[in-house]
Amino acid sequence: MRSFPLRDARGRLVSLHDVRGRPTLIAFASRLDLEARRDQFRGELRSLGAALIVITRETIALLAPDDDVETLELVGDGGTDALFAHFGVKPGADGAHPLGLFVVDGDEAVVWQQIATSAGTDDTEELLAALRRAATLRQEASSAAQPLFNRREMIVTSLAGVLSVVFLERLGWARSPAPPAPTGATTSITLQVNGVTHKLDVEPRVTLLDALREQLGLTGTKKGCDHGQCGACTVLVGGRRIDSCLTLAIMHQTQPITTIEGLANGNGLHRMQAAFVAHDAFQCGYCTPGQIMSAVAMLEEGRVRSESDVREQMSGNLCRCAAYPNIVAAITSVMGKG
Amino acid sequence: MREIRYLSVAAEGPAIRALQADTDATYLAGGTSLLDLMKLEVLNFAQLVDVNAIPLTKIEVSNDGARIGSMVRNSDLALHPEIAARYPLLSEALLSGASPQIRNMATVGGNLLQRTRCYYYRDPSTACNKRNPGSGCAAIDGYNRNHAILGTSDHCIATHASDMCVALAALDAVVHTQGPGGERHIPFAEFHRLPGDHPEIESVLQHGELITAVSLPPPTGLRQSRYLKIRDRASYAFALSAVAAALRIEGNLIRGARIALGGVGTKPWRAVEAEQALVGKPANRATFTLAAAETVRGARTRPHNAFKVELTRRAVVRALSTIRGAS
Incomplete structure (x- = not known):
């Protein structure tokens, strides 16, 4: 793994993965003004327990929760272009500029990343809002009186998990590459999603999952296996849970569709969402929307009497992080409230 | 998945005529097997005729037995109170299959035609007589842990994957169809074919024949x-x-x-x-x-x-x- 040692104004060495004992968030942007919102950034970073390194083509800036904004210099050749290249952050088409966010481990291997292009000119507010939401989620998930994470690896993992949840939604950054552009004839269809009627043009072969994600921008519904084996794509159609990857969008023009984006009531989380946060029922968060949709439908079905019923009737939703104990705890806590 | 044409029909007649007009078309019901395999390009139909709007969704239970519409979803059948009471074997088999999401999608008719989970069948880069007749069988001398020990031939050792069908076999079900040649009532034991020399032909259904219902005789002596x-x-x-x-x-x-x-x-x-x-x-x-x-x-x-x-x-x-x- 190539590493990129940095030097601060006083000549001290700083690494990309560790700033004076804190894990870092590494952001790539075209324009990001830390100074303008320094105090706000500091507050969020304090809650997250992380420092922030912002890399633009011109400069590298560092903000740790209790310090001023510092400028860093890259030790060695290549300038910031080498960093952009190393992390795979490239300019987009049509002048859209790249945005990237990374969490790295102690070997500077990337443990979490999001790369997208943005048409905006300044990413300051976007990043700040996302960090604020991440910090709130983190606080809700852990008890304030008792620090949950002591070891650095745990902080990195938890940071990555919380950021996944926030960024995938907040910035609408897609994780998987878009399916090949349609080449065949399209048909006009109507879908009723989360109470809104959408008209869209799709090829008949487009799955409900791809239509939701790629055409309606509802990326809360996840593509895992794309073959009905993992349940990450679970949505409700006519109130029933189905795998949206194994059905065509064109087949669902009459019944209302509910996705994870349609569960909350404004800013108030659905009680199942709140329970997942309260019980820390995820690590990476990728399966979580499917788990939550499936759990909501399962309780509606009304056949769950015990924890073992939960395990059996949730067996269509896999979690590669194996957060099952906490998922079961979250669901049973909602059952308990009737 | 390759490009497809799509047609939704609301009655048996138009469905059957659509397939008669196109030898490269098939019926689309729950889609859980068909679309999975079309994404893998194991199956490649040019046209899908969606039969979900055909109202074959009734479950009728009486002292003469039961008649189950072919478009009944697996979950609805398994949890139907009279089916669960009189044919618990069928409910139990259905609930042991797939996941709740898939059971909400999969239909009775589709489940009769569920495809094998043979790894080689699902992988177009390998030899498979069922997928590509005459190409050979990679399973016979390959990794065959999930394969069949009964009813095999020198050309195919793939298992039938459905749980529902195992219960229907025990319950002496009859499969009812409507096709270009009229109605047929096919005893369950005759519905599926052994692979023999033609593993690509899995049932006695003719092109365009539409499964309309499955009936069960009274459950006399079958409730235990x-x-x-x-x-x-x-x-x-x-x-x-x-x-x-x-x-x-x-x-x-x-x-x-x-x-x-x-x-x-x-x-x-x-x-x-x-x-x-x-x-x-x-x-x-x-x-x-x-x-x-x-x-x-x-x-x-x-x-x-x-x-x-x-x-x-x-x-x-x-x-x-x-x-x-x-x-």
């Missing part, structure tokens, strides 16, 4: 039953071996018996000889053990699936013992 499914994990996995069994015990004597197997046959496997070995005998472990041996008589095993012989024997004994214990 058990569907036992052995698999690699506790839920959401295909059967390594599955047993659908029913016993009618009077005094301590067995007066009627049904046994069908899943996960071990190239089609849903009715074990008639084993049933005969039970009738008239005392309901005890010795009888069950003899009958269990009958279920796997003539099994042809491969290096990785030989374990299924003993596994199936034990599963049969356990299923029968459980029924006796409960009766």
Whole structure:
């Protein structure tokens, strides 16, 4: 793994993965003004327990929760272009500029990343809002009186998990590459999603999952296996849970569709969402929307009497992080409230 | 998935005519097998005729038996109170298959035609007589742990994957169809074909023939039953071996018996000889053990699936013992 040692104004060495004992968030942007919102950034970073390194083509800036904004210099050749290249952050088409966010481990291997292009000119507010939401989620998930994470690896993992949840939604950054552009004839269809009627043009072969994600921008519904084996794509159609990857969008023009984006009531989380946060029922968060949709439908079905019923009737939703104990705890806590 | 044309129909007639007009078309119901395999380009139909709008969704249960519309979803059938009460074997088998999401999608008609989970069938880069007739069988000398030991041929050893079909085999179901040649009523044992020289032909359905319903005779003597499914994990996995069994015990004597197997046959496997070995005998472990041996008589095993012989024997004994214990 190539590493990129940095030097601060006083000549001290700083690494990309560790700033004076804190894990870092590494952001790539075209324009990001830390100074303008320094105090706000500091507050969020304090809650997250992380420092922030912002890399633009011109400069590298560092903000740790209790310090001023510092400028860093890259030790060695290549300038910031080498960093952009190393992390795979490239300019987009049509002048859209790249945005990237990374969490790295102690070997500077990337443990979490999001790369997208943005048409905006300044990413300051976007990043700040996302960090604020991440910090709130983190606080809700852990008890304030008792620090949950002591070891650095745990902080990195938890940071990555919380950021996944926030960024995938907040910035609408897609994780998987878009399916090949349609080449065949399209048909006009109507879908009723989360109470809104959408008209869209799709090829008949487009799955409900791809239509939701790629055409309606509802990326809360996840593509895992794309073959009905993992349940990450679970949505409700006519109130029933189905795998949206194994059905065509064109087949669902009459019944209302509910996705994870349609569960909350404004800013108030659905009680199942709140329970997942309260019980820390995820690590990476990728399966979580499917788990939550499936759990909501399962309780509606009304056949769950015990924890073992939960395990059996949730067996269509896999979690590669194996957060099952906490998922079961979250669901049973909602059952308990009737 | 390759490009497709799509047509939605609301009645049998237009559906059948659409398929008659296009030899490269097929019916689309729940889609859980078909779309999965079309994404893998194992199946490549040019046109899908969506039959979800055809109102074949009734479940009628009476003293004469049951009639189940082919578009009934697996979950609705499994949880139908009268089906669960009179044909618990069928409910149990359905609930042991797939996941709740898939059971909400999959239909009775579609499940009759569920495709095998043979790894080679699902992988277009390998030889498979079922997918590509005449190309050979990569499973016979390959990794064949999930493959069949009963009903195999030199051209195919793929298992039939459906749990529902195992119960229907035990329950003497009849498959009702409507096609270009009119109606047909096909006894379950005749519906699926053994692979023989043509593993690509899995049922007796003709092109364009639409499954409209499945009927069941009255469940006389079949309510003491058990569907036992052995698999690699506790839920959401295909059967390594599955047993659908029913016993009618009077005094301590067995007066009627049904046994069908899943996960071990190239089609849903009715074990008639084993049933005969039970009738008239005392309901005890010795009888069950003899009958269990009958279920796997003539099994042809491969290096990785030989374990299924003993596994199936034990599963049969356990299923029968459980029924006796409960009766």
